[in-house]
Amino acid sequence: xxxxxxxxxxxxxxxxxxxxxxxxxxxxxxxxxxxxxxxxxxxxxxxxxxxxxxxxxxxxxxxxxxxxxxxxxxxxxxxxxxxxxxxxxxxxxxxxxxxxxxxxxxxxxxxxxxxxxxxxxxxxxxxxxxxxxxxxxxxxxxxxxxxxxxxxxxxxxxxxxxxxxxxxxxxxxxxxxxxxxxxxxxxxxxxxxxxxxxxxxxxxxxxxxxxxxxxxxxxxxxxxxxxxxxxxxxxxxxxxxxxxxxxxxxxxxxxxxxxxxxxxxxxxxxxxxxxxxxxxxxxxxx
Amino acid sequence: xxxxxxxxxxxxxxxxxxxxxxxxxxxxxxxxxxxxxxxxxxxxxxxxxxxxxxxxxxxxxxxxxxxxxxxxxxxxxxxxxxxxxxxxxxxxxxxxxxxxxxxxxxxxxxxxxxxxxxxxxxxxxxxxxxxxxxxxxxxxxxxxxxxxxxxxxxxxxxxxxxxxxxxxxxxxxxxxxxxxxxxxxxxxxxxxxxxxxxxxxxxxxxxxxxxxxxxxxxxxxxxxxxxxxxxxxxxxxxxxxxxxxxxxxxxxxxxxxxxxxxxxxxxxxxxxxxxxxxxxxxxxxxxxxxxxxxxxxxxxxxxxxxxxx
Numbered sequence: 001x002x003x004x005x006x007x008x009x010x011x012x013x014x015x016x017x018x019x020x021x022x023x024x025x026x027x028x029x030x031x032x033x034x035x036x037x038x039x040x041x042x043x044x045x046x047x048x049x050x051x052x053x054x055x056x057x058x059x060x061x062x063x064x065x066x067x068x069x070x071x072x073x074x075x076x077x078x079x080x081x082x083x084x085x086x087x088x089x090x091x092x093x094x095x096x097x098x099x100x101x102x103x104x105x106x107x108x109x110x111x112x113x114x115x116x117x118x119x120x121x122x123x124x125x126x127x128x129x130x131x132x133x134x135x136x137x138x139x140x141x142x143x144x145x146x147x148x149x150x151x152x153x154x155x156x157x158x159x160x161x162x163x164x165x166x167x168x169x170x171x172x173x174x175x176x177x178x179x180x181x182x183x184x185x186x187x188x189x190x191x192x193x194x195x196x197x198x199x200x201x202x203x204x205x206x207x208x209x210x211x212x213x214x215x216x217x218x219x220x221x222x223x224x225x226x227x228x229x230x231x232x233x234x235x236x237x238x239x240x241x242x243x244x245x246x247x248x249x250x251x252x253x254x255x256x257x258x259x260x261x262x263x264x265x266x267x268x269x270x271x272x273x274x275x276x277x278x279x280x281x282x283x284x285x286x
Numbered sequence: 287x288x289x290x291x292x293x294x295x296x297x298x299x300x301x302x303x304x305x306x307x308x309x310x311x312x313x314x315x316x317x318x319x320x321x322x323x324x325x326x327x328x329x330x331x332x333x334x335x336x337x338x339x340x341x342x343x344x345x346x347x348x349x350x351x352x353x354x355x356x357x358x359x360x361x362x363x364x365x366x367x368x369x370x371x372x373x374x375x376x377x378x379x380x381x382x383x384x385x386x387x388x389x390x391x392x393x394x395x396x397x398x399x400x401x402x403x404x405x406x407x408x409x410x411x412x413x414x415x416x417x418x419x420x421x422x423x424x425x426x427x428x429x430x431x432x433x434x435x436x437x438x439x440x441x442x443x444x445x446x447x448x449x450x451x452x453x454x455x456x457x458x459x460x461x462x463x464x465x466x467x468x469x470x471x472x473x474x475x476x477x478x479x480x481x482x483x484x485x486x487x488x489x490x491x492x493x494x495x496x497x498x499x500x501x502x503x504x505x506x507x508x509x510x511x512x513x514x515x516x517x518x519x520x521x522x523x524x525x526x527x528x529x530x531x532x533x534x535x536x537x538x539x540x541x542x543x544x545x546x547x548x549x550x551x552x553x554x555x556x557x558x559x560x561x562x563x564x565x566x567x568x569x570x571x572x573x574x575x576x577x578x579x580x581x582x583x584x585x586x587x588x589x590x591x592x593x594x595x
Contacts, residue, residue, distance in 0.1 A: 010468060011399055011437030015361050015390035023387040034375065091489075113371045119337055121388035122357035122363035171378065 020123035024131025028105065029138040038101040040144060045093040049147030051196050060158045078246030083175045086151060089246050091182050091237055093143040095211045098190050105136050105205040106275065107193060110198035115282055125279045129191075136187045144179040144220075152176060154271060174247045182240050185268040189236075192271030195278035211236060229254045239263050287349055289314055289440060289471055290334065294343040297329055303306035307343065313373040318482030318503070320581055327475055330492070331442055335360060348439060361390055364433030368444040368475075372423060374418030378404055382431045388438035396435065396498060403431040407461060423454040430461065440471040447481055459484050479578045485549045489577070490583055493555040504516040506580045512547045513579065516556060517569035528559050535583050541568060544579050 059082070067272035105238055109115055109132075117129050157170050189210065194203045222231035225245030229245075232238030232255070239260035246257045290312045297305040301540050321327050330431050330491050332338040333348050336356025343468050345352040347531075349358045386396030404413040407427040412420070417428065426446060433441050446462060447455040464471050481491060483503060491499040499506065505580050518525055522543055526536045532555070535546040545556060552571065560567050 010470070011391070011395075011435070013391070013395055013434060013437075016392070017357065017361075017390060020388055020390075027384050027387075030375065030380075031373065032333075102549060108373060112373055113367075113369055114367075114373055116365075116367040116371035118358060118388065120335060120363070120367070121385065122355075122360040122390060123388060242433070 012179055017122065018285045020121070021127040021131040021134060024118075024123075024128060025098075025134025028132055032101050032135065032139045038097075038139075041100050042096055042129065043110060045097060045143050045225055046147070048089050048093060049143075049150060052151045055082065056154050056158065059155075069221055072211030079250075080171050080174075080244075081251075083171055084244035084248050086148075087248075088179055088237060088241055090144045090147060090179060091186070091240055093129025094140050094183060094186055095207075095237075096187065097143050098267075099204055099207050099211075100139065102136050102139055103189055103207055104195040104200040105132055106278070107196075107200045107203050109246055110195075111200070119282065125282070129275055129279055133187060133191055136191065137183060140183045142186055144183045145176065148172075148176050148179050161166065163243055169241060171248060175244075178240065181243075181264065185264045185271075186236070188268040188271035188275075190271070207251075214238075217279070225272070233259060233263060234265065287314055289317070289348060289473075291346040292343065293345070295333070295340055295345050296342040296343045297326075297333055297338060300424065301319050303320065303495050305333065305340070308497050310490070310500055312488065312490070312500065313594050314471050315488055316474065318479075318486035318489040319473055319475040319492070320482060320489060322585060324494075325424055325492040325494055326495040327497075331435045331444070331473075331475065335363065335365065335442075336549070341417045343544070355421075361436070362439050364436070364438035364441040364470075365470050366429045366433040366441065366443045366446055368448060370429075371448055372417050372428065375416060377416055378409055378413045378420070378424075378428050381428060382413075382435050384433040385432035387485055399430075399435050399437075400431070402427070403459060407431045408457070414563075416592070422449040422452070423458075426450060426458060426519075427461075428456075430458075431467075434465065438470065440473065442479070443472060443474045443476075445476055446474070447476070447478060448587075469540065479576075479581060483577045491581060493585050493588045494592060498556060503577060504576070510551050512544045512551060513573045514553050515542050515571050515573035516545060516549060516567060516571065517542045518560070519566045523575045524563070525556075525560060528563060529556065534557070537582050538587075544573060546583065579591075 057131060104111075109118075116129060142232060156165065156168055156172055156181075159165050164237075189278065190203075190207060192212065193206050194200075198201060218231050218234035218238045221234055225231055229242065232242045242255055242260040243257065245251055245253045246260075264278070288311055292308050292310045295305055295308040296303065300388045319327050324439055329338065333432070334342050334345065337360055338351055339353055341476075348362050350356075352359065375378070375430075376384070379397075382404055383393075383397045383400035386399055387393055391399065402415065403412075406426075408432055409424060409427055409431070412424060412526070420428065426448070430443075430446065433443075443462065446457050449457055459481060461595060462472060462474070466485065474482055474485050487502060487504075489499065489501070489503050489506065490497060496585070505525070516525070522541070523539065526538065526543055529536050529543075529545055534555075537544040547553065547555060555566075556570070559565075
């Protein structure tokens, strides 16, 4: 049909000045989810939380069985150890999911010059950054916060009528807090890395490097120092492990809580700094 | 209302002056933005969109003052960039609808409008397809659609016919003319002067960060200049040099020379020069001044004046 036959009229409706960051977050999230590899990976990564949910069932059954009564475990609250392990697993899942689907969060915009679309519209640079961060965080929360809500919620539901429901509530909230913090820090780190180059494959490599190399260093230091807790400070996941141990278990950890928290904040801050530097230099229109 | 009201607008990058004190008032309508590479067109567009802070002067676009009201300006403007600016794994409908939402439209409204605009630019069923599979012509249409989706009062079009075949180019220019006829102001930046001539009534010519001409195209083509089209057997360069020595503007266009004479000269000066220097003329006729010739003449004159200064 010829264009002159179209019934086109100019839009005269309302235009609002707010919500750009939300729009970017939601659209980025939908774009991440549209990849087949994301869907397949999410299916695979959800096997772990499903295992966690089954573990909650088993834990409850054991405590209510004769075996539990014999061990006299029913009189005290379940420990936070399983929760700490669960957090570690989900953080690894997050690293894998981000390596597969999240690395292009900024680099794809650099590569395909999508900045021209964004910055010819009425939005500030911080709204763009916030929106992209939101999209990535939403993606990450599918393997961190969502499973934690399921597992924590189920645990609370099982023990709702016991005396230690308050203790469990605190445990679940701490776990949720650690996963939220971990997701925030890892999202900020990935945003920073992704803003350094227009080549997404380099971002994937550097992301794997940032996660894997410190773990290897941490293992080497741990062997050399005969298993000292401080060896965990070398890696991202090790720091989260230290925080989990401190907040969720009664195990003796020789490192003060402030040390891993400061390192995690520093890593997140470095990511935000790299992103801010890149965005400040963008002019938007080629 | 004025589209642009610029007063001594300057933009420096260190010591380099990208825009050298532009003062300009342009009324609503369709305007061609012309200039050689590095003339400052992109810097001017970026500045008018509020993406670059200017160093000195003042600027208003559609009555909104820069830089305080840059977001209001971008809301009232649509921008179609020269190069691709889309994620190839997005569908056309998602891309255009997203553009509408970024401009401030409610989500449902943006989606409905995206359908309308994509239909308008001729991407009927293709609007559901991923952008990676689009041809150059389809990509240009999608870019135009995202510039139009929120109903802007002014659209910046940067090389909208780039990479299009003659039919595609014709259709795109038709489309732009149709947009214009619906009350949308157009600023068309293009190297193809024929495109500018077909769409625009006014033209802004830039060179080396300055505006060298701003006004109606028709007035530019018909400003009392007396242009002759001449071709020699083999001595075009020699004739050109001789005429330029006499202070005339001479442009080479293919195998012909376009010579601007004083208004009272009926070509005798050219004939006399050729006769005296034994140059054989093969072609001699009064010519209409095209936009291209006017553009080249103005740019040459400005460049020479700059060099002399």
